[in-house]
Amino acid sequence: MSVYQKNEVIEVKTSRTLSLVVDNQPGTLARVIGLFSGRGYNIESLNVTEIDKIRNLSRISLVTRGTSMTIEQIKSQLLRIVPVHIVRDLTLEGPFIKSELALVKLVVKGANRVEALRIAETFRARTLDVTLSSFVFELTGKPSKLDAFTDLMRSLGDTEISRTGVSAISRGEKTETKLLDQI
Amino acid sequence: MTLNYISGAEAVIKALVDNEVEVIFGYPGGAVLPLYDALFENKKIKHILVRHEQAAVHAAEGYARSTGKVGCVLVTSGPGATNAITGLTDALMDSIPIICLSGQVPTHLIGTDAFQEADTTGISRPCTKHNYLVKDADKLCEIIHRSFHIASSGRPGPVLIDLPKDIQLSNVKYVDKISKIKKINNNNSSNIDENLINKVATLLLQAERPIIYGGGGIINSGPTASKLLTELVDILDCPVTLTLMGLGCVPNTNKNFLGMLGMHGTYEANLAMHNCDVMLNVGARFDDRVTGRLNAFSPNSKKVHIDVDKSSINKVVSVDYGIVGDCKEVLSALIKEVKKLHNQKTIKSKTKWWSQINQWKDKDSLGFKQIGNNIKPQQAIKSLYEQTKNFDTYITTEVGQHQMWAAQYFGFSKPNHWMTSGGLGTMGYGLPSSVGVQIAHPKSLVIDISGEASFLMNMQELSTIVQYKLPIKIFILNNEWMGMVRQWQELNHGSRYSESYTASLPDFVKLAESFGIHGLRVDNINNLEATIDEMINIKGPVIADIRVEKEENCFPMIPSGAAHNEMILSSDDNNKDTSNEGLALV
Numbered sequence: 001m002s003v004y005q006k007n008e009v010i011e012v013k014t015s016r017t018l019s020l021v022v023d024n025q026p027g028t029l030a031r032v033i034g035l036f037s038g039r040g041y042n043i044e045s046l047n048v049t050e051i052d053k054i055r056n057l058s059r060i061s062l063v064t065r066g067t068s069m070t071i072e073q074i075k076s077q078l079l080r081i082v083p084v085h086i087v088r089d090l091t092l093e094g095p096f097i098k099s100e101l102a103l104v105k106l107v108v109k110g111a112n113r114v115e116a117l118r119i120a121e122t123f124r125a126r127t128l129d130v131t132l133s134s135f136v137f138e139l140t141g142k143p144s145k146l147d148a149f150t151d152l153m154r155s156l157g158d159t160e161i162s163r164t165g166v167s168a169i170s171r172g173e174k175t176e177t178k179l180l181d182q183i
Numbered sequence: 184m185t186l187n188y189i190s191g192a193e194a195v196i197k198a199l200v201d202n203e204v205e206v207i208f209g210y211p212g213g214a215v216l217p218l219y220d221a222l223f224e225n226k227k228i229k230h231i232l233v234r235h236e237q238a239a240v241h242a243a244e245g246y247a248r249s250t251g252k253v254g255c256v257l258v259t260s261g262p263g264a265t266n267a268i269t270g271l272t273d274a275l276m277d278s279i280p281i282i283c284l285s286g287q288v289p290t291h292l293i294g295t296d297a298f299q300e301a302d303t304t305g306i307s308r309p310c311t312k313h314n315y316l317v318k319d320a321d322k323l324c325e326i327i328h329r330s331f332h333i334a335s336s337g338r339p340g341p342v343l344i345d346l347p348k349d350i351q352l353s354n355v356k357y358v359d360k361i362s363k364i365k366k367i368n369n370n371n372s373s374n375i376d377e378n379l380i381n382k383v384a385t386l387l388l389q390a391e392r393p394i395i396y397g398g399g400g401i402i403n404s405g406p407t408a409s410k411l412l413t414e415l416v417d418i419l420d421c422p423v424t425l426t427l428m429g430l431g432c433v434p435n436t437n438k439n440f441l442g443m444l445g446m447h448g449t450y451e452a453n454l455a456m457h458n459c460d461v462m463l464n465v466g467a468r469f470d471d472r473v474t475g476r477l478n479a480f481s482p483n484s485k486k487v488h489i490d491v492d493k494s495s496i497n498k499v500v501s502v503d504y505g506i507v508g509d510c511k512e513v514l515s516a517l518i519k520e521v522k523k524l525h526n527q528k529t530i531k532s533k534t535k536w537w538s539q540i541n542q543w544k545d546k547d548s549l550g551f552k553q554i555g556n557n558i559k560p561q562q563a564i565k566s567l568y569e570q571t572k573n574f575d576t577y578i579t580t581e582v583g584q585h586q587m588w589a590a591q592y593f594g595f596s597k598p599n600h601w602m603t604s605g606g607l608g609t610m611g612y613g614l615p616s617s618v619g620v621q622i623a624h625p626k627s628l629v630i631d632i633s634g635e636a637s638f639l640m641n642m643q644e645l646s647t648i649v650q651y652k653l654p655i656k657i658f659i660l661n662n663e664w665m666g667m668v669r670q671w672q673e674l675n676h677g678s679r680y681s682e683s684y685t686a687s688l689p690d691f692v693k694l695a696e697s698f699g700i701h702g703l704r705v706d707n708i709n710n711l712e713a714t715i716d717e718m719i720n721i722k723g724p725v726i727a728d729i730r731v732e733k734e735e736n737c738f739p740m741i742p743s744g745a746a747h748n749e750m751i752l753s754s755d756d757n758n759k760d761t762s763n764e765g766l767a768l769v
């Protein structure tokens with residue numbers, strides 16, 4: 001039932017990294033994801049794990065893309081979700097660190113094996129598994145670094161890739177402890 | 184069983200009582216038998232047996248909206264829960280506080296496709312403010328108390344609690360209601376700061392062409408908010424218009440009230456919105472039925488938006504000032520500031536603005552001609568209003584033309600007396616909703632203004648009405664068409680009336696009689712008044728089959744994809760073809 005017109009003003013979409021603290025209970029993640037799918041927002045990266053066993057809290061690090069109006073909507077919609085306690089816009093808050101882990105399996109024989117190891121070394125990837133015809137490398141760092149590494153590996157042979165998605169945290173001494181104590 | 188322990192089901196009922204529930208609307212089934220057992224001969228909670236779970240939720244909505252309390256629903260697992268989904272979505276869209284208890288198969292069978300198992304929390308997640316599956320009996324009481332808080336605080340909404348049968352049968356220790364539940368996120372916390380209030384008050388006082396546009400949030404905030412809004416209107420002497428959900432916040436007789444705005448709003452309300460220089464939105468959400476084409480919506484105004492829900496602000500229309508807070512708190516702060524500033528500065532003269540508005544009023548956009556013997560639907564509503572305005576009258580509606588005519592021609596002088604499905608537009612809402620209203624207000628006159636097609640969607644509730652001797656008056660504007668669909672087909676699809684004729688209608692009088700209640704029929708304007716009188720004077724429930732002009736259209740109208748200033752006042756006005764983009768809109 002919409003009389004909404006397509007927006008005529010084209011505003012630039014930027015990538016934003018959000019950091020959420022939520023109750024670690026069934027349904028919370030479904031609500032967060034349902035919000036994105038139901039309202040047509042996109043998720044570029046998502047990473048969730050429990051961070052506080054006593055208070056039963058999880059952190060969701062989430063990368064999304066949109067105009068500043070859309071991002072503001074996303075943040076206020078997220079805050080409406082009952083088990084969502086904190087929504088931080090790290091991109092807006094200031095300097096922050098984004099890191100991700102990748103596991104890359106490469107099937108490779110012959111001369112390319114040496115090349116693969118050399119590249120891995122340059123990237124400071126760890127070698128977790130070796131057979132005569134394959135490697136598994138582990139690499140952490142910025143998503144762009146992981147992209148570059150996986151691209152190179154692909155050109156050397158058949159690959160299988162598993163990435164965790166971005167985990168993010170702000171720089172400096174600011175913490176959420178005070179806010180969390182109120183939960 | 185130790186003395187301190189009670190069954191989960193008993194704990195649920197006790198928790199409801201602690202949360203001041205007096206009435207619960209429900210329908211039994213295997214997965215809720217322990218709960219029904221706990222309700223058996225319970226003196227504190229009255230159970231109303233509806234005839235369909237959708238109706239249970241609508242009845243609870245009518246109860247909630249006409250009282251300001253939380254409405255309560257009890258349904259069984261599987262089909263009981265899925266039947267309730269439309270009602271829950273309706274409550275979510277219109278911000279109605281509802282608690283829905285649903286039965287579930289025992290925890291050890293969840294996920295096995297057990298008999299009458301459905302993933303109720305999964306299905307209801309997008310249509311509830313929050314929901315719970317209770318897997319741990321120790322958490323049961325706390326979850327129920329919390330649910331009431333969630334349903335009624337901030338922007339209200341439905342909360343569903345899924346109760347596996349083994350949890351209902353387990354032994355639990357009752358946990359009392361905690362006084363305050365905190366939530367640290369700041370979404371609902373208000374930002375009413377002096378500076379902002381001062382800026383907005385100044386803006387309002389300096390405005391040459393201000394308008395206040397109020398919505399359902401004012402009703403949710405309680406009757407005080409309505410009084411405050413009317414006070415602000417009087418102080419500023421500015422025009423005020425209300426959304427469909429807001430009708431009644433300002434008395435229809437108030438001289439500054441321009442009527443409803445939006446797709447079927449008055450000419451003066453929409454043009455005043457279009458031409459204003461300052462717009463104050465109180466508890467409305469710039470719904471698409473209200474704004475018309477967004478890029479032409481009130482192009483030259485400064486906009487202020489008051490809402491409890493931060494996510495409503497800047498969602499579709501960017502505003503200059505957003506105030507997050509409960510309507511009555513913001514309004515009272517604003518009135519104080521306006522009064523203070525008013526003493527120092529003089530209000531800008533609005534003579535020119537009012538004379539402009541009066542010119543628009545002269546168009547008489549709600550004018551119609553009652554000629555011949557056929558009853559014009561507009562006249563039917565007008566007469567109904569005239570003949571019931573001295574009673575404490577509550578109106579519910581279904582969805583369609585009759586709903587819009589009710590909004591246009593019935594006058595609402597108080598909040599909480601008008602129950603309609605606004606956001607979802609659910610046909611079949613009105614009849615069950617009237618059940619909830621009449622239960623809450625046994626002495627009042629409750630009328631469901633209905634369309635013949637909508638009536639058929641939940642007419643099984645006649646049985647509920649008879650069982651509880653509810654003297655509800657069902658006022659069917661019978662045009663033999665899904666009138667609103669027919670109207671759109673006429674205007675947008677070259678009068679190709681595909682499947683919009685309501686064929687094979689029952690004889691409504693005989694239908695009434697088969698339920699042992701009164702049925703009336705009128706098809707001549709000369710008998711309309713007498714029929715309405717008879718309907719009011721009959722003690723019990725009545726179905727009044729009001730045969731109205733069949734092909735009457737509802738005007739004025741903002742065609743889809745058009746702007747406020749592109750309203751059409753009659754069919755003759757519709758000379759422009761709807762744009763392709765407009766055609767795609769609903």
Ligand SMILES: Cc1ncc(C[n+]2csc(CCOP(=O)(O)OP(=O)(O)O)c2C)c(N)n1
Pocket residue numbers: 581582583584585586608609610611633634635636637638660662664665666667668
């Ligand atoms: C459950 C549901 N299904 C379909 C619709 C679409 N719809 C809107 S109005 C309408 C026709 C309603 O007809 P009636 O109840 O006779 O009212 P009238 O418009 O004739 O006054 C329909 C089918 C709806 N709003 N709700």
Ligand SMILES: [Mg+2]
Pocket residue numbers: 583634635636660661662663664665666
């Ligand atoms: Mg009809």
